[in-house]
Amino acid sequence: MAPPRIYKNFIDGEWVDSLCGQTFENLNPANRDDLVGIFPKSGPDDIDRAVNAAREAYKSWRLVPAPKRGEILFRAARLLQERKETLAQQMTREMGKVLEEARGDVQEAIDMTFYMAGEGRRQFGQTTPSELPNKFCMTVRSPIGVAALITPWNFPMAIPAWKCMPALICGNTVVLKPAEDTPLSAYNLVQVLEEAGIPRGVVNLVCGFGPEVGAPLVRHPDVRLVSFTGSGEVGRDVAAACASSFKHTCLEMGGKNVIIVMDDANLDLAVDGAVWGGFGTTGQRCTAASRVVVHKKVYKEFAEVLVAHAEALRVGDGLDPATQMGPLINEAQLATVDRYVQIGKDEGAKLLCGGKRLTGGLYDRGSFYAPTVFGDCDPRMRIAQEEIFGPVVSLIPCDDLDHAIEIGNSVIYGLSSAIYTQDVSKAFRAMRDMETGIFYVNASTIGAETHLPFGGMKQTGNGHREAATAALDFYSEWKSVYVDFSGKLQRAQIDNA
Numbered sequence: 001m002a003p004p005r006i007y008k009n010f011i012d013g014e015w016v017d018s019l020c021g022q023t024f025e026n027l028n029p030a031n032r033d034d035l036v037g038i039f040p041k042s043g044p045d046d047i048d049r050a051v052n053a054a055r056e057a058y059k060s061w062r063l064v065p066a067p068k069r070g071e072i073l074f075r076a077a078r079l080l081q082e083r084k085e086t087l088a089q090q091m092t093r094e095m096g097k098v099l100e101e102a103r104g105d106v107q108e109a110i111d112m113t114f115y116m117a118g119e120g121r122r123q124f125g126q127t128t129p130s131e132l133p134n135k136f137c138m139t140v141r142s143p144i145g146v147a148a149l150i151t152p153w154n155f156p157m158a159i160p161a162w163k164c165m166p167a168l169i170c171g172n173t174v175v176l177k178p179a180e181d182t183p184l185s186a187y188n189l190v191q192v193l194e195e196a197g198i199p200r201g202v203v204n205l206v207c208g209f210g211p212e213v214g215a216p217l218v219r220h221p222d223v224r225l226v227s228f229t230g231s232g233e234v235g236r237d238v239a240a241a242c243a244s245s246f247k248h249t250c251l252e253m254g255g256k257n258v259i260i261v262m263d264d265a266n267l268d269l270a271v272d273g274a275v276w277g278g279f280g281t282t283g284q285r286c287t288a289a290s291r292v293v294v295h296k297k298v299y300k301e302f303a304e305v306l307v308a309h310a311e312a313l314r315v316g317d318g319l320d321p322a323t324q325m326g327p328l329i330n331e332a333q334l335a336t337v338d339r340y341v342q343i344g345k346d347e348g349a350k351l352l353c354g355g356k357r358l359t360g361g362l363y364d365r366g367s368f369y370a371p372t373v374f375g376d377c378d379p380r381m382r383i384a385q386e387e388i389f390g391p392v393v394s395l396i397p398c399d400d401l402d403h404a405i406e407i408g409n410s411v412i413y414g415l416s417s418a419i420y421t422q423d424v425s426k427a428f429r430a431m432r433d434m435e436t437g438i439f440y441v442n443a444s445t446i447g448a449e450t451h452l453p454f455g456g457m458k459q460t461g462n463g464h465r466e467a468a469t470a471a472l473d474f475y476s477e478w479k480s481v482y483v484d485f486s487g488k489l490q491r492a493q494i495d496n497a
């Protein structure tokens with residue numbers, strides 16, 4: 001077997017080892033004997049170097065015309081397109097998601113890169129009349145400075161792209177700290193940006209662990225923006241660390257998303273949505289449909305068909321085209337899922353299928369868990385309240401639409417929700433009343449597109465949105481510009497009163 005490849009950080013336009021020389025292993029979650037690569041285990045000194053490089057590069061990058069910045073992004077998007085298959089295969093190997101979904105992840109990065117490249121020629125501001133004569137008013141977007149981007153493992157390329165591309169098109173420079181489980185996809189993205197011609201220091205990649213790399217990055221005094229996607233626990237720490245210096249902070253955290261199935265729903269369609277939303281990406285999406293609230297008139301039938309579908313899912317290595325659900329990301333995540341299953345049983349929820357680790361044959365080499373459905377859940381149970389991040393769906397019966405909405409909103413999160421119904425009035429009522437940043441009608445809770453704002457209400461986030469032009473509002477500051485060509489002192493609110 002060829003020796004494993006050793007990867008590096010990217011700092012100030014150079015591929016470099018961590019200063020301490022330490023490394024960590026990136027393992028395939030479907031087969032822990034498969035070493036995907038060796039990555040630098042960085043520390044605060046590497047962060048210092050990367051932030052310094054980004055701070056210096058900012059001086060010139062902010063002055064590059066945005067359409068020119070866009071040209072680099074267009075080139076990067078085309079390179080990603082050319083390499084899509086290889087990038088997807090590498091992603092499945094490091095993260096486990098089935099190849100079809102890994103292709104979707106790369107495609108999302110492509111879409112975001114093209115989209116933000118186009119924003120280079122837009123970034124429209126406003127012109128507006130002044131209240132005074134011979135005076136002109138407009139708004140322009142200004143870049144902010146060094147952006148610290150901290151990303152999770154479940155979308156190893158899409159999320160780094162969601163954060164890098166709007167940051168760059170607005171004229172900021174970037175230090176990206178990818179999740180320790182999936183540094184290869186971030187490495188590949190940064191390599192593409194380098195090949196596309198990004199100037200030195202504008203994009204920096206520092207691999208490593210949260211406490212040693214993420215924590216000093218968000219605390220660095222020269223970092224002006226922090227965008228974080230991950231757990232609520234770390235998000236709270238990031239928010240607190242940024243508060244004292246008033247860094248701009250965008251937080252994307254958990255979800256406990258719900259599908260509502262009314263008695264008039266197309267049940268086959270609703271089951272398809274529940275299977276895709278609950279078990280797609282092995283349930284490891286922040287938009288995963290981990291709760292399904294079903295009208296009591298159709299509850300029994302729905303539960304039976306859902307369980308049949310869940311039991312029929314082929315679980316295995318995501319690189320095998322026959323596989324429909326891959327492994328969990330690592331053993332710690334598997335232990336968390338298993339713990340929640342035990343909690344569900346102890347709470348009195350009815351285990352309808354799954355509920356155990358898969359063993360035997362190839363399963364023994366990876367972190368595989370059976371698709372799991374709990375029935376007759378009380379909405380107050382912990383399995384119906386807390387994010388599990390695994391292939392576990394809780395079914396909750398309801399009496400009517402009002403009851404379903406009340407249950408749907410009874411969690412601390414507010415990322416995504418969905419309703420299956422043929423009744424347009426019910427669909428619009430749910431659209432209005434669900435406290436989530438994303439809402440679907442007759443479609444599952446997952447499937448966000450890059451040109452619409454992405455983010456959640458309540459404790460999912462802190463009020464910002466990623467993607468779409470909404471992202472530009474985070475990665476730039478509005479500057480209001482007044483040009484007085486009257487040739488005399490004109491006092492607003494006084495001379496025109």
Ligand code: ADP
Pocket residue numbers: 150151152153177178179180208209210211213214215218229230231232234235237238
């Ligand atoms: P998950 O449970 O999805 O792994 P985490 O919140 O633990 O979510 O991790 C998300 C990202 O945040 C990862 O890149 C991780 O390394 C990083 N991270 C973890 N702890 C910290 C921290 N204290 N400060 C900053 N970043 C951190």
